[in-house]
Structure formats: structure tokens, C-alpha cells
Amino acid sequence: MSPIATNELSALLLENIHPDATTLLSSAGCKVETYEGALSADELADRISGVHLLGIRSTTQLTEAVLDKASDLVAVGAFCIGTNQIDLPAATKRGIAVFNAPFSNTRSVVELAIAEIIALTRRLTDKSRDMHAGIWDKSAAGSHEIRGRRLGIVGYGNIGSQLSVLAETLGMSVSFFDIADKLALGNATRCASLEELLESVDVVTLHVDGRPGNRGIFGDAEFARMRPGSLFLNLSRGFVVDHAALRQRIESGHLAGAAIDVFPREPKRRGEAFESELRGLPNVILTPHVAGSTEEAQQDIGRFVASKLRHYAVDGTTSLSVNLPELALPxxxxxxxxxxxxxxxxxxxxxxxxxxxxxxxxxxxxxxxxxxxxxxxxxxxxxxxxxxxxxxxxxxxxxxxxxxxx
Missing domain, CATH: 3.30.70.260 (ACT domain)
Incomplete structure (x- = not known):
């Protein structure tokens, strides 16, 4: 084995990763190829030969079958928070380092959650729809302040805890539930169970991770426990929520509104058709998995993850790797x-x-x-x-x- 020089490294960046990632890797001598959309497993398997560094976001699935074709792959960068789209055990047993960006887009997700809570509570979506249809309906019916309302956060990690602090500054009272023992910030109250939280708040927002055990954790039984007229948000993972059950609860009037940013099935590329049971419902905000997609966050993520890939490829540093032992090296x-x-x-x-x-x-x-x-x-x-x-x-x-x- 001859020493690997940086100018011999090849990187493939998928899913419209910020150009700063390309600039950073290229400046180190790495040859970089970019692709705007995600690739299917078969497409990625066909293109991954000769690739040393792979950058993906949340849509591309890096399976063991793909890794079997990736004999040259040294490291993978998930330019997002989660890594559930990557077969981590398969990567680890091949000695492939995996990095992600656990903090870079926290503020962006929190700001969208706050904006959506306000929009749903004021029913701005319905007001805007009527105005675009030429209907002037100047009424306060169904429109409320968020001050004094009770926010329930499911998942009190980086995003949930920062949301807790900002919501309190706006006058909301905050309760949270997390399966791990988390320290409450400010005046937030920890709930002993998910059921306790659902029965006591006006707004429920999910900020859980992508572990397999979270699949389908929120269905009709959970919606039934929520207070009549409450709101529901999911900006975490698409597979944690039963969307058919959510639609029924919106249509029945049990829930006053919802905001959904992630879906069980998402288009792989910009412009592809989007299908969901939640389309067309009143006071429901649907966004295309953009909670963390601000220009500021994407630039920070591009720089952060690309830097981790470069340092690992050049120096072997594994600081903040999600699967290999962490070594911060001189x-x-x-x-x-x-x-x-x-x-x-x-x-x-x-x-x-x-x-x-x-x-x-x-x-x-x-x-x-x-x-x-x-x-x-x-x-x-x-x-x-x-x-x-x-x-x-x-x-x-x-x-x-x-x-x-x-």
C-alpha cells in the first residue's frame, strides 16, 4: 500500500450540498463531483466505485449492498443531523468513518417550529388562502395568541431544548418528555410519560431521532389523548407518525391544525411529484423537509462536515465521528x-x-x-x-x- 496523497482522493457530493463543501475539499486537492438530487441504491452502487469520500443528506440510502461496491470508500459525511439513512454497522465493519452535523441547523429548525406554532394558532394559512381566493374575512374567530399556551415537546435534545427556551421567552409554558434523563431548562416541566404530556398541553411538537424504535410511535391512540382543539407538529422523522390517523383527527375537528415537514415517502429530487394524505386539509402547513434548510444552516453544515471529511482523509482525525473511536490528533x-x-x-x-x-x-x-x-x-x-x-x-x-x- 503506497501512501495516499490528497490530490488522489475523489469525492462525490449528492443532494445539493452547499458549494462551500466543494470549495473546502477542492482547496485540499481533492477531486469533487456534485449531483443535485439523491440517488437510488442501484444508481449509487453504479457510481461509487473509485469514490473515497461520499457526502449525502437525508434521502440517499447507504445500504450494505451499496457499501459492498464501495471498496475505495474511506469516509461518509451526512450533511444533516440524522444518520439513520446509513447502515452504520456495515460501515463500521469496513472501517469507513461516518460524520454528521448534529448542531449546525438547530436554530433553523427551532425558528421554523416557532413560526409554525404562531401561524397555526392565528390560522394564518386559512386567512392567506381566502385572500388569494378574493375573500375578505376580517374575523378574530379561532385566532389566538401563543402567550400563555402550553407547549409539549417530545424529544428534549439539541433542538427540543433550544425550542423550550425560545418558547418560554414568548410567554409559553413548556412541558417535555424524553426517554433519556434530561435536565429541564428554564421553567420547563418534565413529564413522567408521553400520555401525561399529551393530556396537558395545547401544542405537541416532535423532535425525536431516527432510531428504529421510534418508527410509528405516534398514531391514533396518541392523537386521541391530545386535548380537543390542540395543534400537532412533526419536524423530526417522517416514519414516526401515522398520517392517515392524523388526517382523520384533523377532519373530525379533534385537532385544530398541524405542521408537517417530514414524510414517510419523499421525492428524491426537486420537482418530482409529492403525494400525501395530508394535502388539502384546512390549517395544515406542509413543507418539503426544509426545517434545517436555511442558507445559514446549509453553509455551516457544508463547512462543518466537509472539514471533518478532509481532516479524516488527510490526518486520520475522527473527532465527532458517529461510529469510530474519537481521536483528535495534532x-x-x-x-x-x-x-x-x-x-x-x-x-x-x-x-x-x-x-x-x-x-x-x-x-x-x-x-x-x-x-x-x-x-x-x-x-x-x-x-x-x-x-x-x-x-x-x-x-x-x-x-x-x-x-x-x-
């Missing part, structure tokens, strides 16, 4: 680097050092991290490793992936 000064992903079993580090000592290789710096069943060793050496050293390390039964960085 910049190399005239050294060569061996990046060794391996099965986390006792004695691997000793074996590596034994191989290097046997071949007279001087170690100038070394870093080890472990994460569950995976270990990651970075070894800085003064000269390029000879082929027999690399071959011996690759042939270790514990080796998942070895990279020789120049």
Missing part, C-alpha cells in the same frame, strides 16, 4: 501516519508495535482509542512504511482497515 510535521482500524481485542497495540520494532521502524507518536467492538490506532513514523510492514499489518486477523497517510 498536525503531522514531516512524518508519515499509519491509521489502523481494528477489532477491539486485547494485545492489538502490542502486536502492531512488535511488527514495527521487528522491521526497525521508529515510532514518533502514537494514539489509541476504542469504541465498543472497534479500536483505532494512529502511529506516526519518520519515513514511509515499507511494503512488507504494511502487508504484515494488513494481514493481522484483527485488522479491519489500514491506511497509509503521506
Amino acid at each position: 498536525e503531522r510535521a514531516g512524518t508519515h501516519r499509519l491509521a489502523h482500524v481494528h477489532v477491539n481485542t486485547p494485545g492489538v497495540l502490542a502486536t502492531i508495535n512488535g511488527v514495527l520494532a521487528e522491521h526497525g521502524v521508529n515510532i514518533e507518536g502514537q494514539f489509541l482509542g476504542t469504541r465498543g467492538e472497534v479500536g483505532y490506532v494512529i502511529t506516526d513514523i519518520g519515513a514511509p512504511a515499507e511494503s512488507d510492514v504494511v502487508r504484515t499489518l494488513q494481514d493481522m486477523p484483527e485488522t479491519i482497515r489500514l491506511r497509509h497517510l503521506s
Whole structure:
């Protein structure tokens, strides 16, 4: 294995990722190809050969079948919050690092949630529709302030907790439910169960992650528990909500309105037809998965994730990787680097050092991290490793992936 130079790396960025990502990777010498839409699994499998760095957003599905075709793939960047579109165990067992942007678009999502709560509470969607139809209906009926109303947040992570703070500044009282033990911010009240939250608030908003256990967690039974005339928002994952049940509750008048940004089935490209049971309903806001899609957020995400990909490809740094042990490494000064992903079993580090000592290789710096069943060793050496050293390390039964960085 010869050392990999940055100008030999190839990157494929899908789903209209911000141009700053291309600029950042290109400035490091990487060859970058961009594509506006998502690719199907078959399309991606056909194009991924020779790709070292892959950038996707939420629509492209990176399955094990696709990864089987990705023999050159070194790292994947999810230019979004979630990584449920990536088969993480399959990536990990191939030594492919995965990065995401867990914080970069938090403010954008929160601002949209606040805007939608106000719009639904004032029934602005119906007022706007009537005005476009030439109907002047100057009435306060069904229009309310959000001050004093009760907001229930399901999922109190980065987004839910920031929403909690901003909602309180607008005069709302906040309750939240999370399966993890989370510290309440401000005057927010933690609910012991989802049922307790649903029965006590005027607005329910979902901010849960994409773990498989969240699939279908919100259906007719949950809508039935909500207070009559309350509002419902989902800006998290499309597969967590039963949209047919939501439609029935809107049509029956049990719910006064809803705002939905994510859907079980979403078009892969801009301009494709969109179908949903929720189309055409009164006081329902539908948006095309844009909660985090402000120019500011997309620029921050583009820079953040591309930077993680570049540093991993060039230096082996795994800071904030979602699947490999985290190692924040100093910049190399005239050294060569061996990046060794391996099965986390006792004695691997000793074996590596034994191989290097046997071949007279001087170690100038070394870093080890472990994460569950995976270990990651970075070894800085003064000269390029000879082929027999690399071959011996690759042939270790514990080796998942070895990279020789120049």
C-alpha cells in the first residue's frame, strides 16, 4: 500500500450540498463531483466505485449492498443531523468513518417550529388562502395568541431544548418528555410519560431521532389523548407518525391544525411529484423537509462536515465521528501516519508495535482509542512504511482497515 496523497482522493457530493463543501475539499486537492438530487441504491452502487469520500443528506440510502461496491470508500459525511439513512454497522465493519452535523441547523429548525406554532394558532394559512381566493374575512374567530399556551415537546435534545427556551421567552409554558434523563431548562416541566404530556398541553411538537424504535410511535391512540382543539407538529422523522390517523383527527375537528415537514415517502429530487394524505386539509402547513434548510444552516453544515471529511482523509482525525473511536490528533510535521482500524481485542497495540520494532521502524507518536467492538490506532513514523510492514499489518486477523497517510 503506497501512501495516499490528497490530490488522489475523489469525492462525490449528492443532494445539493452547499458549494462551500466543494470549495473546502477542492482547496485540499481533492477531486469533487456534485449531483443535485439523491440517488437510488442501484444508481449509487453504479457510481461509487473509485469514490473515497461520499457526502449525502437525508434521502440517499447507504445500504450494505451499496457499501459492498464501495471498496475505495474511506469516509461518509451526512450533511444533516440524522444518520439513520446509513447502515452504520456495515460501515463500521469496513472501517469507513461516518460524520454528521448534529448542531449546525438547530436554530433553523427551532425558528421554523416557532413560526409554525404562531401561524397555526392565528390560522394564518386559512386567512392567506381566502385572500388569494378574493375573500375578505376580517374575523378574530379561532385566532389566538401563543402567550400563555402550553407547549409539549417530545424529544428534549439539541433542538427540543433550544425550542423550550425560545418558547418560554414568548410567554409559553413548556412541558417535555424524553426517554433519556434530561435536565429541564428554564421553567420547563418534565413529564413522567408521553400520555401525561399529551393530556396537558395545547401544542405537541416532535423532535425525536431516527432510531428504529421510534418508527410509528405516534398514531391514533396518541392523537386521541391530545386535548380537543390542540395543534400537532412533526419536524423530526417522517416514519414516526401515522398520517392517515392524523388526517382523520384533523377532519373530525379533534385537532385544530398541524405542521408537517417530514414524510414517510419523499421525492428524491426537486420537482418530482409529492403525494400525501395530508394535502388539502384546512390549517395544515406542509413543507418539503426544509426545517434545517436555511442558507445559514446549509453553509455551516457544508463547512462543518466537509472539514471533518478532509481532516479524516488527510490526518486520520475522527473527532465527532458517529461510529469510530474519537481521536483528535495534532498536525503531522514531516512524518508519515499509519491509521489502523481494528477489532477491539486485547494485545492489538502490542502486536502492531512488535511488527514495527521487528522491521526497525521508529515510532514518533502514537494514539489509541476504542469504541465498543472497534479500536483505532494512529502511529506516526519518520519515513514511509515499507511494503512488507504494511502487508504484515494488513494481514493481522484483527485488522479491519489500514491506511497509509503521506
